[in-house]
Amino acid sequence: MPRTWRPSVTVAAVIERDGKFLLIEEETSDGIRLNQPAGHLDPFESLEQAVVREVLEETAYDFTPTGLVGMYMSRYRSARTGEPVQYLRFAFCGVAGALHEGRPLDEGILRTMWLTRDEIAACAERHRSPLLLTCVDEYLAGKRAPLDLLHTHISVFDEV
Numbered sequence: 001m002p003r004t005w006r007p008s009v010t011v012a013a014v015i016e017r018d019g020k021f022l023l024i025e026e027e028t029s030d031g032i033r034l035n036q037p038a039g040h041l042d043p044f045e046s047l048e049q050a051v052v053r054e055v056l057e058e059t060a061y062d063f064t065p066t067g068l069v070g071m072y073m074s075r076y077r078s079a080r081t082g083e084p085v086q087y088l089r090f091a092f093c094g095v096a097g098a099l100h101e102g103r104p105l106d107e108g109i110l111r112t113m114w115l116t117r118d119e120i121a122a123c124a125e126r127h128r129s130p131l132l133l134t135c136v137d138e139y140l141a142g143k144r145a146p147l148d149l150l151h152t153h154i155s156v157f158d159e160v
Contacts, residue, residue: 012038020114033128046152062097067144
């Protein structure tokens with residue numbers, strides 16, 4: 001039976017404070033990399049719920065999404081399996097809220113960092129996603145879509 005192709009749906013958060021962006025440093029199969037707080041959409045959650053959860057899990061910050069910066073596709077070959085993986089990324093901008101001091105970060109997350117756009121660009125070889133700087137640049141260019149562009153049907157939340 002042929003394998004069905006499905007992109008991996010991910011969410012990412014572009015969070016700016018005082019001209020710096022919140023990033024995570026994490027251990028990956030390709031070594032230590034930098035990324036926005038990001039991760040996979042889980043069953044029974046909306047895209048907005050996913051990005052709020054991922055920010056909390058990876059940074060210990062509460063997050064309130066305020067807009068959709070963009071929807072992006074990229075392709076990556078896994079260093080671990082050698083298989084190509086295509087990602088469909090929904091990048092949100094928003095506001096970091098309370099920091100939950102002492103909250104453990106997700107496994108593999110080494111630390112959080114606040115970097116300027118130029119500092120992010122200067123370490124492109126360490127980016128986990130080729131979309132990291134693109135999302136920052138499009139955010140800085142003012143690209144935003146209202147969150148009401150997204151609609152999650154109630155059936156997503158029902159266990160079938």
